[in-house]
Amino acid sequence: MAEEMILRGKAHVYGDDINTDYIISGKYKFKTLDMDELARHCMEDIDPEFAARVQPGDFIVAGENFGCGSSREQAPLVIKHAGVAAVLAKSFARIFFRNAINKGLPVVECDTSGIRQGDVLEVDLGAGKVTNLTRNAVVEIIPLPAVMMDILKEGGLTSYLKKHGGFRL
Amino acid sequence: MGLTITEKIFSNHLGRTVRAGELVVSEVDFMMGQDGTSPLAIQAFRELGGRRVHDPSRVVMVIDHSAPSPLEGISNLHAMMRRFAAEQGVHLYDVGCGVCHCLLPEQGHVVPGDIVIGADSHTTTYGAINAFSTGVGSTDLAAAMLTGRLWFKVPETLRLVLRGTLPAGVFSKDVALFLAGKLTADGANYLAVEYGGEVISSLSVEARFTISNMAVEMGAKAGLMEADEKTLKWISRRTARSFSPVAPDPDASYREVLEFDLRELSPQVALPHRVDNVKPVEEVEGIPIQEAVIGTCTNGRLEDLEVAARILAGRRVSPEVRLVVAPASRQVLLQAMEKGVVQRLVEAGAALVTPGCGPCVGTHNGIPADGERVISTANRNFKGRMGNANADIYLASPATVAASAVAGKITDPRRLL
The missing domain is CATH 3.30.499.10 (Aconitase, domain 3)
Incomplete structure (x- = not known):
């Protein structure tokens, strides 16, 4: 993933404390490692239409503490496999945040309060800003720690470690 | 510093x-x-x-x-x-x-x-x-x-x-x-x-x-x-x-x-669908339940089963309730057997399942039906957590869960201890 990468897509908006059980329910996640199969159930318990509605390149937008709950890495993986380009939230739960970076799913910490369902957003990770094209508004992204930015740039922890042979702080 | x-x-x-x-x-x-x-x-x-x-x-x-x-x-x-x-x-x-x-x-x-x-x-x-x-x-x-x-x-x-x-x-x-x-x-x-x-x-x-x-x-x-x-x-x-x-x-x-200062603390219950939606048991007593769960990584240890057995000894689980008990380890199960704890739980009507996570995460061992209410000793009550998004999960101590299983409704355990 290039540093200057600009993402553009529609917002799917949720509230605070979206937990990993809502992202992918325990009743599915133990069954298979087929993430495309699991992605059909992404957000099912709180938004049954999500999997059918989401378009490649769209964004999940939420309030505080997105991804709280379990450590399941299936959570960022199914979001990625559902075609979501990035998750934007006011804050993230720590394990989800780290897992998302490890799996190369951009997580964007910013003020999401002005974003409404269906708004078209442009996320500029390099410049650190989110432009709401529907509402003509710009918010700044809280920058990632350098080590996380490096992992994300490599597309995840696996390719990062293969390239560097270890952690470089 | x-x-x-x-x-x-x-x-x-x-x-x-x-x-x-x-x-x-x-x-x-x-x-x-x-x-x-x-x-x-x-x-x-x-x-x-x-x-x-x-x-x-x-x-x-x-x-x-x-x-x-x-x-x-x-x-x-x-x-x-x-x-x-x-x-x-x-x-x-x-x-x-x-x-x-x-x-x-x-x-x-x-x-x-x-x-x-x-x-x-x-x-x-x-x-x-x-x-x-x-x-x-x-x-x-x-x-x-x-x-x-x-x-x-x-x-x-x-x-x-x-x-x-x-x-x-x-x-x-x-x-x-x-x-x-x-x-x-x-x-x-x-x-x-x-x-x-x-x-x-x-x-x-x-x-x-x-x-x-x-x-x-x-x-x-x-x-x-x-x-x-x-x-x-x-x-x-x-x-x-x-x-x-x-x-x-x-x-x-x-x-x-x-x-x-916890000198006046009451038994606590987390209400659906958030772990931080917590109220003293006095405020939620009487809510009917259909399933009760004792176990999990939070509360499946020996003293958890012991306190439940103390409440259930000489009593019966309500006919309206399934009580599922999952000891947290084989060692816990063996000790609970030795001490007669398993005997008391099973005699009272508990369904004992394999040591492990039990029904906590919705894969097996007691998925609730639509509209049912569960009281559990687990640590999460998110919607759908136990495998059915149309069920409600309440979280409480093993004593509160055991007392509720007997009464068929959320119950303050202090009256049964």
């Missing part, structure tokens, strides 16, 4: 003074994966080009979340774990051994002063025995299996001082729920929590695990306690490893120190 328990544990591992906020790469003393997370970790280990686990004696895998397997897909993932463990010389706790978070301390794998990671969010549990232990994802576990190390941001610490003694009928679960209600689901996000005060000293080590287990329900990265005489006695009986306990400096620098 002095150091917190977390800062000291990291300083001991790094061989220099480390403070909150620093990014460090540290040796990991012990690591664990369960059946919901190990398959992805094995996959990531292969993708990393991993051939040999760095130190197999520092890794275990546990089949507990869906054990025994209810589905062929799950069976195949369990088989994948067994193959990997055999190939790498990693110990695997198979079906029937119990819940990872009961097993690791019980089997002496974790000691005070350790840095432990587990591919399960409730890995915070071992903080109760003075280890810095935290939940990670599968890829982090894979990286640590391969290199023996992992990067950490040393967290700031929130110190919670719990004053007084708990009234009769009030247990460590009530404390954990009370704190989740006060601090909310992200009140300790990215922070280590240190628990102190007379309440913690007065609790058994088993009861303390319940509190550290639920640190993550406030977003915490770890939930640490000091090692006292009780801790040392408990550990010494279980491990051959040497260790040195870590206490915080009196002038340690905390993000915040909060004190709670």
